[in-house]
Amino acid sequence: MTLCLHGTRITSGVAIGPVHIIRQHDFEITQYSIQEEFISEEVNRYKKALTHARNHLDSVLNNIPASTPAEIKAFIHSHLLMLNDEMLSTAPIEIILERQCNAEWALKIQRDSIIHIFDSMQDDYLRTRRDDIDHVVNTIMQNLLSGPVHHGVHHSQEQRFSGHIIVADDISPSELVLMQHQGIAAFVTQTGGPTSHTAIIARSLNIPAIAGIHNIHTLLHEAETIIVDGRFGIILTNIDDEALYHYHRLRREQQIQLKRYKEFPHLPAITDDGVEINICANIELPEEIPLIHEMGANGIGLYRTEYLFMNRASTPSEEEQFQAYANVLKQLNGKPLTIRTLDLGSDKQVDSGKQLSHAIINPALGLRAIRLCLNDLALFIPQLRAILRVSALGPVKMMIPMLSSINELQQVLRLIRSTQEALQKESIAYDPDMPIGGMIEVPAAAICAEMFAAKLDFLSIGTNDLIQYTLAIDRIDDEVNYLYDPLHPAVLKLIAQTIAAGQQADIPVTMCGEMAGDPRYTKLLLGLGLQEFSMHPNSHPPIKQIIPLCHTKKLSRQVKRLLKNTDHTEFTNQIEKLLC
Ligand code: PEP
Ligand code: MG
Numbered sequence: 001m002t003l004c005l006h007g008t009r010i011t012s013g014v015a016i017g018p019v020h021i022i023r024q025h026d027f028e029i030t031q032y033s034i035q036e037e038f039i040s041e042e043v044n045r046y047k048k049a050l051t052h053a054r055n056h057l058d059s060v061l062n063n064i065p066a067s068t069p070a071e072i073k074a075f076i077h078s079h080l081l082m083l084n085d086e087m088l089s090t091a092p093i094e095i096i097l098e099r100q101c102n103a104e105w106a107l108k109i110q111r112d113s114i115i116h117i118f119d120s121m122q123d124d125y126l127r128t129r130r131d132d133i134d135h136v137v138n139t140i141m142q143n144l145l146s147g148p149v150h151h152g153v154h155h156s157q158e159q160r161f162s163g164h165i166i167v168a169d170d171i172s173p174s175e176l177v178l179m180q181h182q183g184i185a186a187f188v189t190q191t192g193g194p195t196s197h198t199a200i201i202a203r204s205l206n207i208p209a210i211a212g213i214h215n216i217h218t219l220l221h222e223a224e225t226i227i228v229d230g231r232f233g234i235i236l237t238n239i240d241d242e243a244l245y246h247y248h249r250l251r252r253e254q255q256i257q258l259k260r261y262k263e264f265p266h267l268p269a270i271t272d273d274g275v276e277i278n279i280c281a282n283i284e285l286p287e288e289i290p291l292i293h294e295m296g297a298n299g300i301g302l303y304r305t306e307y308l309f310m311n312r313a314s315t316p317s318e319e320e321q322f323q324a325y326a327n328v329l330k331q332l333n334g335k336p337l338t339i340r341t342l343d344l345g346s347d348k349q350v351d352s353g354k355q356l357s358h359a360i361i362n363p364a365l366g367l368r369a370i371r372l373c374l375n376d377l378a379l380f381i382p383q384l385r386a387i388l389r390v391s392a393l394g395p396v397k398m399m400i401p402m403l404s405s406i407n408e409l410q411q412v413l414r415l416i417r418s419t420q421e422a423l424q425k426e427s428i429a430y431d432p433d434m435p436i437g438g439m440i441e442v443p444a445a446a447i448c449a450e451m452f453a454a455k456l457d458f459l460s461i462g463t464n465d466l467i468q469y470t471l472a473i474d475r476i477d478d479e480v481n482y483l484y485d486p487l488h489p490a491v492l493k494l495i496a497q498t499i500a501a502g503q504q505a506d507i508p509v510t511m512c513g514e515m516a517g518d519p520r521y522t523k524l525l526l527g528l529g530l531q532e533f534s535m536h537p538n539s540h541p542p543i544k545q546i547i548p549l550c551h552t553k554k555l556s557r558q559v560k561r562l563l564k565n566t567d568h569t570e571f572t573n574q575i576e577k578l579l580c
Pocket of ligand 2: 401441462464465
């Protein structure tokens with residue numbers, strides 16, 4: 001009988017293929033003494049392993065496709081920098097000399113002491129760096145142990161990876177780039193969440209992926225065929241003929257649909273009853289802009305600027321930010337650009353030399369996003385200036401994340417006004433009518449949406465956080481991920497309330513959370529009255545296929561009935577009819 005394992009959705013694709021298991025912690029490290037006369041040989045053995053590790057990363061860099069985003073290359077560079085740092089290039093050698101022990105043991109001691117320092121810092125971002133240390137140490141370790149390569153993806157292994165579903169504890173960004181180059185069908189990891197670096201890259205590269213399936217190694221066998229259904233975050237094992245037939249047909253249909261759609265990407269998205277739906281794109285990296293044109297997006301509905309601040313030693317200056325935003329705007333050829341002000345803190349930390357979050361106990365509820373910006377004007381004002389300056393060059397909107405109170409919004413609006421006055425005094429151009437919008441992603445803001453709507457030019461519903469905060473589940477904690485439910489009546493009521501507030505105030509309401517890009521919810525969202533969607537460009541084709549089949553007035557009647565429901569069973573029955 002077909003078995004279903006649940007994990008966390010990383011990307012929504014579907015894949016069928018044989019499993020290839022990669023074990024990260026397979027190394028059995030033993031300690032042994034080295035006689036005095038062989039110490040220099042042992043040191044050389046370590047140096048050689050280090051050189052091989054460097055060569056491996058160099059070859060990763062040289063073999064990644066030219067179109068690979070600069071951000072990904074930066075990850076690999078940062079691993080090379082770690083290899084060259086004395087913590088790995090000289091400290092283990094000193095341990096070999098001091099303790100007269102084998103190189104593997106010396107590297108293990110050094111790794112443990114670095115990890116101990118990282119652990120004691122208890123900082124979410126540094127925890128990600130801790131994983132990077134593990135990846136780099138493992139690359140050296142696998143060269144020291146002449147056993148099978150566990151995690152390195154050499155070119156001779158191309159055949160082994162092609163068409164396979166990789167199952168691993170964790171996969172580093174650099175490994176994922178190479179694996180994609182070698183044609184993996186999908187990947188499943190034991191750890192990780194939807195906002196890890198690897199997850200972000202998986203989405204950019206469109207690789208079906210699921211994370212957070214505990215003990216995955218013990219549940220699957222090498223070479224068995226499994227199905228990864230990223231739409232629901234599940235994998236199917238022990239597949240029977242019926243399931244296999246269903247998924248093969250689904251994949252074929254998806255491919256035909258995608259091909260058909262790609263031939264007509266610029267058709268407007270109009271419902272059966274003639275309502276034109278505005279479909280925009282979410283981007284993290286400027287490299288994603290060509291895809292926006294390819295998919296015929298109407299503009300950018302969410303530009304996550306925090307990625308400009310990551311993987312670097314210093315905060316970008318006002319000028320650098322201005323150039324970056326102007327570059328994105330120019331590439332949009334007149335289409336509107338919504339720039340979100342910094343949403344740093346919580347799980348999105350930077351290494352610009354700043355300790356951004358000291359609310360370690362619960363960073364998602366701490367100094368994050370607009371709270372952090374209002375707390376650190378040296379960080380916020382240069383960004384406000386850069387966004388205002390770029391508004392003089394074309395259709396730019398500014399969007400404020402994680403608003404929770406009107407006082408906070410008033411402070412932001414005052415700061416924007418004073419920044420405009422400062423620019424005016426300096427005779428620097430800006431658009432005084434640049435629309436300013438707010439993200440509705442905290443339940444308090446959704447409940448009081450009409451108060452926010454009265455002061456803003458548009459609202460944008462961030463369902464990723466709205467769901468996290470409404471249902472009290474950390475969105476990156478795979479232990480409670482099963483509770484993350486976009487269809488929870490409380491979530492739907494908050495969305496409905498926000499859309500109604502926008503309609504009453506006659507301002508646009510868009511949705512830029514992951515829910516907007518999930519075709520299962522398109523009918524439901526149209527029924528809730530949503531007319532503007534923003535999502536990763538890869539999600540555009542399926543959504544644009546569904547829209548012409550929908551009649552908004554009929555759906556709206558169905559949704560009104562649904563939301564009035566007081567009986568949960570009836571609610572569940574009715575919602576089924578609204579899912580695609
Ligand atoms: C959201 O919360 O839905 C959102 C779009 O913002 P982010 O995912 O960047 O927190
Ligand atoms: Mg958010």
